[in-house]
Amino acid sequence: MSQVNRLPKGGRVDRSQPLTFTFNGENYQGFAGDTLAAALLANGVDIVGRSFKYSRPRGIVAAGAEEPNAVLQIGSTESAQVPNVRATQQALYAGLVASSTNGWPNVKNDVMGILGKVGGGMMPPGFYYKTFMYPQNLWLTYEKYIRKAAGLGRAPLEVDPDIYDHLNQHCDVLVIGAGPAGLAAALVAGRSGARVILADEQEEFGGSLLDTRETLDGKPATEWVAKVIAELEKMPEVTLLPRATVNGYHDHNFLTIHQRLTDHLGEIAPRGQARHRVHRVRAKRVVLAAGAHERPLVYSNNDLPGNMLAGAVSTYVNRYGVAPGRQLVLSTNNDYAYRVVLDWLDAGQQVVAVADARSNPRGAWVEEARARGVRVLTGSAVVEARGNKRVSGARICAIDLKNHKVTSSGELVECDLIVSSGGYSPVVHLASHLGGKPTWREDILAFIPGEGFQKRHCAGAVNGVFGLGDVLADGFEAGAKAAAGAGCKVVEGSMPKTEKRKEEAAVALFQVPHEKSTSRAPKQFVDLQNDVTSAGIELATREGFESVEHVKRYTALGFGTDQGKLGNINGLAIAAKSMGISIAEMGTTMFRPNYTPVTFGAVAGRHCGPLFEPKRYTAMHRWHLEQGAEFEDVGQWKRPWYFPKRGEDMHAAVARECKAVRDSVGILDASTLGKIDIQGPDAREFLNRVYTNAWTKLDVGKARYGLMCKEDGMVFDDGVTACVGENHFIMTTTTGGAARVMEWLEIYHQTEWPELKVYFTSVTDHWATMTLSGPNSRKLLAEVTDIDLDKDAFPFMTWKEGLVGGVPARVFRISFTGELSYEVNVQADYALGVWEKIVEAGKKYNLTPYGTETMHVLRAEKGFIIIGQDTDGSVTPDDLNMGWCVGRNKPFSWIGWRGMNREDCLREDRKQLVGLKPIDPNKVLPEGAQLVFDPKQSIPMKMVGHVTSSYMSSTMGYSFAMAVVKGGLKRIGERVFAPLTDGSVIEAEICSSVFYDPKGDRQHV
């Protein structure tokens, strides 16, 4: 079977370029320029899928974005799979592999179809709400079978080989749609010198002009299209984007365009190219020229393959040279639909009859059809399609529109194609993404875009303007207005001449009446993809679902991948009729992005995989890698977690590292701590206000630990700040809190205390920090520095400037391990060299690099807190037993002071930070273990706190923990219990949180 439906001539396809493709395992041939849908129709493929609920056979209905049935799986390899591709929007390429998404064993002979016929009656809208309830525990089982029927296509199971990118664009005028109105608008705007983007979802520009019978300036319309495109292409400020769908209209004239760069070339993008691109456009003005979708009529069995939209058939004939049938019947309520009759006759096919719902249509096209011998039955409609897997006949009856009745017994005509047109629905989607409510116009039986506060102009069919001459004029006007609005001087051009023709208004017809009541007539489909019928909609209103949103949600009307482009208006017309109200009163549902679906990868762009989020490395990172360090993610930083030697696990490595620090000396890369340079005459006063403790008396050359609270009195950061000069301080913050603290300082300075003369500069990346810690740290440092390290010359909590490893350095004598420690800060780009010099010199002291895990153990032995681990935003300094760090008598009411004096913060039984010693010294309490006083109580238990930090101390030879315990500071010596998830309980004694060297002798040596 080879292209049985391909006409001998005509169409815009390239017959010299045949392309083979596969559908459901069979090979077919099409031509370059075909869509997949056109090629399938050319080959006489009737059934492209099975319906979602009733498994009824379905064929291609439309030729564009509104297609509900031809939703196919594409891809020849696993990683190239794409689910739910609309065949009407997929260009044919050589080797394309497509398949239907439902149907077993295949779409032609589907077993579920029989089930659908039998069980369909049991599946009205909402049937699942009414059943599968008993017994309660069986729902998951029922659901397992329900889920088997879920979904259309399938996701690939291998990772996407393609890349996607984003492009930020700014333009004066974004024109959406390159049909007659859009082309006209772009032309005027472009001629006026505006920076224009013209985007259209199709393979080619031209829209309806690509298949129209009408002429422009007496010539085929496509010639005008070509001329306009040629002129636009020459304009340097005009960007033309084919295969580019404007899918979202966001606030402040920000729009997204989903451009399919390579989908027409193959399933995977050519090497080095992005498959899709999302243009993120900020437009001064938008011209919305998105056109209109033809509405089908709703009659019985209107879902059989061979029922199509009238305009779609014209498109297949004129644009692709494909006639999807032989004998055509048209059912309509308007003049425009007659174009298909003339196109069909021109293609040499047979028109069986036209059923026109109007009593006396006399428009020009109607008369032309009559003149060519077409039988026009007035006051009539196709009430029912006949056929098994393809239309074989149509029953045409006279109908009474007013009383919604069939008034004649009618006749059954033989045909293989029924096309219908119930009018045109403007594509108002984008205009309502921002909440603008569409307005119903009874004169044209359509919703048009409502008032919008965006800077946009609607033109052409989307505006309810349908005649070609009027559309072009509307487009020219919108383009001029947009260009003027964007600040350009408008240059008008001349309009092409169009044909004058007598047109007659349509009559309102949505659901075609049937002899039987809606609930008993053969199924009349409203939303084909979701199997929503007119009977279903009537049932919804009967059950009290009266709001349009309720109808939609109860029946699933419009929830498909086509988002109800064909069915929504018919659906709400049926709902309105069944409630006896007008469509305007009923209103429409709101449209949300996307206009058509957008690939996840395209939305994500390049921010995937290695570029998902930046990694931050310290200056010594290379060295850590060479030493085989394991890394921990802290904020965006990669920090060495521990440095395992061959055969060591983490515990062994940490025990070794701890011992080295306690016995001799270790080195830690502390570069990730936030560092903020604070300068200005009021710097000291500022510190007084943001830290809990006092800074008035901190001399130059000294350093001090400080806590920072929020206004609620809860601790949120800590660190050491050193006085560099009278007006100059250097503040350190936690690694994860650096940005937060910086913003905190700025907001207070800029909004509360702008009168304070002080400036903040983040210098985290400028300085690299290496901490030497351990009893031998002084001896080691002395070998590489010119600074006098004598304990009296350089006492604890002071800092000095000098050379370290030959490089200018700031050395702080502060300690987070409780040992004699020096923090060496050097300019980051010298740091690796300095580090390596220290490591070299340290060999004789067994200098050991240690990571965050060892740091955590060592600091916990000393009871030093880690923000975020021992605090959680709900603890005050007093809760941490750090009252020594609270300046209760500072004159200025610093941030946190008032908050920590609120009623609840003064309770004596608050959770307080204490130490815990497990009774069994070999048992390590899990971090996060919850604590109770009475382990025997039943669940729910009364919990009194939890373990925040917990380790085995190789130094002390027993396990220990830090924990918050209700009233814990008054319970020193008492027992608490940690009931664990495995059912065991660990008992521990509450003790001071300082375990090692409580007097602090070691850090003061």
Add this chain to the structure above:
Amino acid sequence: MQQYSGFGLFKHSLSHHENWQRMWRNPTPKPVYDVIIVGGGGHGLATAYYLAKEFGVKNVAVVEKGWLGGGNTARNTTIVRSNYLWDEAAHLYEHAMKLWEGLSQDLNYNVMFSQRGVYNLCHTLQDMRDSARRVNANRLNGVDGELLDARQVAEEIPYLDCSKNTRYPIMGSTVQRRGGVARHDAVAWGYARAADALGVDLLQNTEVIGFRKQDGAVIGVETTRGFIGAKRVGVVTAGNSGHMAKLAGFRLPLESHPLQALVSEPIKPIIHSVIMSNAVHGYISQSDKGDLVIGAGIDGYNGYGQRGSYPTIEHTLQAIVEMFPILSRVRMNRQWGGIVDTTPDACPIISKTPVKNLFFNCGWGTGGFKATPGSGHVFAASLARGEMHPLAKPFSIDRFHTGALIDEHGAAAVAH
């Protein structure tokens, strides 16, 4: 009330479904009710239902400015779980969870509550600590929870990228197996139908435009359909609560933010549970229709527009592709936004107010849907008795003055 069952469905199919009754009436407002609930979303309807069913208060009206279940009930991502950290929150959400289990039968309406498990992934050591803390607290509070290691996660969640080369490799996960999803619209409709059957008047398209007070107590509401009297008024208007408070003459510690969500096109089931990640910042589940249901965090600014900003959608999908790289070629069908009323501690306000007999139930932020039955139940009890239900007491407005906050930001960091 017409009883629903599989047999009934069969019986009605013989009469072409022509004899199904209305699920609820369209009544005319009475001059005065014992209790008026402002807001016909899930929480409001549940409150009305439990008032009538459990607390014997049947002279009740629900006043809804639009359509029933049209606010966040219609816009959420349907996740149900109760694994909150702090006792007060855990008890409240677990109360809801217990009501979820059996809700379909109670309402004779299948709300499709599907306990397919909720996973919270851990990507850092601190994630692991926090998760252990939460799971331990959950279990001692009688809430189910497990902490899984990376290997178990890889076994239980197919196609999740558990490799070491992701930006934030997965170290483990918590799972609440009783958690899951429910059919959001059905929850509103099920409560509405059952409340209506008990005599509750559901007044749709009726907007409250003011509160009438006498001697510092509320005596009714001014609506677009005129004044309706009430002995007590309960306001359950989610994102619009701040606005309602303004009408009543006081302020709340609330900010209304846009919260966005999106769905893919329907695809064959591939995600079998709810998977969320705070660190990577996104979450995903798959509906019975096949849509991937995806969400993330709130937008930073206040907004009542039921829409947010596009970069939030971008970040969300970046997170989803980072977690499930195979989904890169799947397509997003629709995105939308709701209005969430967030509190400083990410916990709700269920409270008396400065106006006597006027009660507010709000501030559910991103956690409202999962609490629906529990919220309705404790609020009904409070409205019936005029005294707050014990589970509601910790959620009083007073806590923002005393400082007794219940900080659930950790548990609620990703909106869901």
Add this chain to the structure above:
Amino acid sequence: MLHIFCPHCGELRSEEEFHAKGQAHIPRPLEPNACTDEEWGDYIFFRDNPRGIHHELWVHAAGCRKYFNATRHTVSYEILETYRIGEKPTVTEATVGEKKATTAGVTA
């Protein structure tokens, strides 16, 4: 995505460069210690949260790092003005004439 005029940079820039920081014009009490718990709670937690004209604080985080105020409509999201810290808004609920239900409010 909002388009925000930074009054410090003098340019319209995309929202991605900014962070919203909540309601504007909430000065820190000059004497916190004189505040009751209720007053302090009001200061740190209670907000107007209007449905309509909102004066709010923004920071040009990925730009000049400066804070400024914006008057924005919370339903239409339209930004009516931006102005520096310390300046007063020229557009307010009163000047816009937001009447109707929003101010109908309590009737007795």
